Amino acid sequence: MNALVLYNVPHDIPFHPIFMTMWFFLLSMSAASFLVSFMGLHGVKKFDGHVETGLLAAVGLIAIAPFFILMQLGQPLRAYQLVLNFNITSPLSWGVLILLCYAATLLAFGWQLLFRRDRERSKRVGLAVVPFAIGLFLYSGSVLMVIESRPLWHSSLIPVLFAASGFVSAVAFLLLLDAFGDLLRSIPGATWVLGSWKESGSASSLRGVLVQDIALDLVLIAIFIVALVTGSQTAQDTVALLLRGEMSGMFLGVQLLLGAAIPLGLLVFFERSRAVIATAAVAALVGIYAMRYVFVIGGLVLPLS
């Protein structure tokens, strides 16, 4: 690799390995949780028991996420500059706008659904959240996609891959909530909030969704890898990094084996016990986090020439 020889000044990886990956992980998961809630509200049978839990997950995750991006900033107290300045060519600028609109409309949706108990009006308000939820998927993928010099990032598949994996993580998270439903219901006020939550029935429907989502995710990753293998020398070096280099443990071991193969095996071949579903959900969540890590940090590992 030319670059490795050229660089005898230490090569630093700019992004913090946890903060930036958690930011992308939580954003996609929140957007997907909202979409599950919205589809449930509109009568999609697979999700109809997760209208309230999906909403709560979306709100909770989006409330935590900004902490991680603030920690990523060298000057977190200057975060207000993101609102004062707008660079039309920067995905980060668009992300701030989308995030603010998403949070505001999501709160309005939650207000209608949980406090007004007006499901018809909630449907209309929810429609306003949908473009921003999709925008969050596009944003988190676009931040990487527009960087031309990094083959692992510079692909139009990235936003799609982030959206698909966002759904995997959201469904896994909701399955995990299902598995610990009794514990959740013991929280004061939970029964009031989680009015329509049909614990066991929705769990079985979400199992199928998780299997389909993980399968879709795997297909997208396979397409992505094939595109890299047939690409430039740097792209092939990136594949080598994923398959037998520094990132291979995270990519093959955590993302594909622990995060995809094991949950698929558990959900398809094992009995539908709470322990099995919870284990599969946790493994899928870890796998999707690993996927974010592999793509965000993996794209920065190879020095550029």
Next chain:
Amino acid sequence: MTTKNVPACDDVDLAKRNLFRGIGVVAGAAAIAPAKAAVPNTTPTTSRRYAMVIDLEKCYGCHACAVACKAQNEVPLGVFRSWVKSVESGRYPDVELRFLPRLCNQCTDPPCVRVCPVEASFVDAATGIVRIDQDTCIGCEYCITACPYEARFLHPEKKVTEKCDFCYAKVIQGELPACVEACPARARTFGDLTDERSEVSQLLNTRVVRTLGEEHGTGPNVFYVGLDEVLETVKVRVKKEK
């Protein structure tokens, strides 16, 4: 009361006089402004395009440029605005050592500027130099990932992005960047590409020059003489390592 009013009246008169004087100065300045603009301008308000040509055939890897840059810009330990890469190849006694001085390429279409969410990175219209407003930079490091030359870094103390700016403060005073002044081999030439008589323009017209990472299409303004030979050395070494 009277004694109090007198100075007050004087103050008003003085204020009026100052106001008229101010208007007069502004009007006068406005009147002579076109005449001033007609005179060949030597200030950096004119649109220039500063560039650097580095002759790799002259560079012998003394690192004086990197040291001068560190001293001039107070660059902390562990990070560099300007540095020299060494590439060894071959086996004793048939060995080769090449040097590649590196710095920000001051791209004409810089990806770092495109992605900055707060517009802290910008191209200085008067000089063509890519600069960073350190009071606005939030230290998100996105520009660092976008730079195909990895010329940017997060300042370990200031926690904002930094990079070479051709010693902007010196250049607008009509001086040369510190690395150019320090180079004992005179391998570095700095100047204005819009001036056809400048040494950099003449070098670009008379020598074979190349830029790093041409495939990125960013239009670098740092040019190298003898770059192909250095890159060939790298390729030979890589092939042997594989």
